[in-house]
Amino acid sequence: MRKSKLDQCQNIEDLRKAARRRAHKMVFDYIDGGADDEKTLAGNSSAFDKYSLLFRVLTGVDEVDTSITLLGQKMDQPFFCSPSAGNRLFHTEGERAVAKAAAAAGVVYCLSTLSSVSMEEIAALTTGPKWFQLYVWKDRGLVKEMLDRARAAGYRALILTVDLPIAGNRERDPRNGFTIPPHYGPRQTFEALKAPFWTLDYLTGAPIKYANLSADTPAVSLADFVAEQLHAGFNWRDAEWLLGEWNGPAVIKGVVRDDDARQAAALGFNAVMISNHGGRQLDHSPAPIDVLEEIVQAVGDKVEIILDGGVRRGTDILKALSLGATAVSFARPYLYGLAGGGEPGVKRALTIMAEAVRRDMALMGVRSLEEIDASFIRLIP
Ligand SMILES: Cc1cc2nc3c(=O)[nH]c(=O)nc-3n(C[C@H](O)[C@H](O)[C@H](O)COP(=O)(O)O)c2cc1C
Secondary structure (H helix, E strand, O other), X not given: OOHHHHHOOOOHHHHHHHHHHHOOHHHHHHHHOOOOOOHHXXXXXXXXXXXXXOOOOOOOOOOOEOOEEXXXXXXXXXXXXXXXXXXXXXXXXXXXXXXXXXXXXXXXXXXXXXXOOOHHHHHHHOOOOEEEEEOOEOOHHHHHHHHHHHHXXXXXXEEEEOOOOOOOOOOHHHHHOOOEOOOOOHXXXXXXXXXXXXXXXXXXXXXXOOOOOOOOOOOEOHHHHHHHHEOOOOOHHHXXXXXXXXXXXXEEXXXXXXXXXXXXXXXXXXXXXXXXXXXXXXXXXXXXXXXXXHHHHHHOOOOEEEEEOOOXXXXXXXXXXXXXXXXXXXXXXXXXXXXXXXXHHHHHHHHHHHHHHHHHHHHHOOOEHHXXXXXXXXXXX
């Protein structure tokens, strides 16, 4: 999509429409979809509507500072890019585009274990802060090797994703015959004709693979790949072993209960990412914003809290911060940008969010994010 067209995208929903127009149907659905009846997917965003923001007046907001400190690192924005697999499926620039846009926006970039560009290439691309997200392989040797490579490449923190012991039931994917790398039968070929820009990009780009693995994998569904390769038996004792192996800043991703958050804090994680994987795993799990307060009460004095899921507006971000989150993260907003228009699309997504945070802070009468507290938010009765 041309830059001028991207500039006409006023919000994340506009970028979602751009992604739907450009991408192959199976690819758009892989980004956009969730598990079962997609109740959690929808609820993650709609839950923000239950809260209103009590703005303060006459505070003098000619200057507004949107920066925060997260795991000891200053970020220009209170948000960052959650990890997401296989970005070259969405646009040939893939993870390169997202890493560059995140660095330009002054926010952390989290690379997925299942990225389609290698962790070493991404590390060398920008000087921006980077974290590495880990799925735990059945093969412990491979886990250790990935930790060593991530450390050597300069990834500052490890994100351990714990809400995917097995893959969730994402019904759009098998319906579309979606595999990674894509497999082309008659239906996929027919759909490819309806997405000429995506198809040209796909056909002329390098083959898509899980770039952190040395071996090529056959075209299988993500569910089969996860069942074959990832360690569903991984437990708290193994997590303790992993923290010892990593021996650096660590974040646990995919927690919605205060007892799990307490256990994670006691084990030595530095941050808890409240997340249900964007509604892609257990349907009917709670919206992150609805469990934020109880988790902040349980462990907010010991670890940093990141809210991940459903964030589409600046007000969503400021609601999460009002309830005690240190930062928020999101994936689909930048993935829609990527699928709709490559690096300029990701930049547009991050700009929309950054401008919204600044504008909404000023409208709330807040000059710095340290001023935000629970007095600014109310659950609508
Ligand atoms: C296409 C896609 C791929 C994802 N891949 C991963 C992944 O590889 N690792 C991971 O921990 N989470 C992954 N996630 C989950 C995101 O990190 C994040 O938790 C979720 O998308 C947040 O919800 P949001 O998309 O509403 O912001 C993925 C999400 C999407 C949409």
